[in-house]
Amino acid sequence: MDNQFQSSKPIYLQIADQIFYRLVRKELLPGDKLPSVREMAIQTKVNPNTIQRTYSEMERLGIVETRRGQGTFIAEKAEIVDELKDKLTREVLEGFVKQMKELGLTKEEMLEGIKTFTEGG
Known part of the structure; x- marks a missing residue:
């Protein structure tokens, strides 16, 4: 995971966004287990409390579910990625x-710029 955090947004939300992008890119799938709080804290080089807050926020949003004794998993909802x-x-x-x-x-200038950019011009 990218460990360069911006000061304009809380770190726990930036980590959640990174997970969201991985989910949208299908690097993570519904039902996949996320690393433990401790493992994710080591990977991202942040305090475990920050990761716990990330997971709690994602659970509040219905993106993940915590299974006691098993860990935190991407929710198995078909519409989650969309x-x-x-x-x-x-x-x-x-x-x-x-x-x-x-x-x-x-x-019009924005649309023309997008068109030019996406066509490689």
Whole structure:
């Protein structure tokens, strides 16, 4: 996992986002077991309390479920990946559009820029 954290967002949410991206990219699948709190803390080089908070937040959102004595697992809900993909796409697009507007670009200029960029031009 990428260990470069931004100061503008709590670390536990950044770790959750990393897990969400892995889920959307199908690197993690519903039913997969996540590393233990201790293992994830070592991997990410953060305090175990931060990982516990990450897992608790993801459980609150219905992304993971904790099974006593077994660990934390990606929830086995078919719609979970689609919901996450929609949420992450919306967040990325909102940030992109906001930055482009700050640069003074019009909708047409943004769309033309996207077209040019995606066509390799």
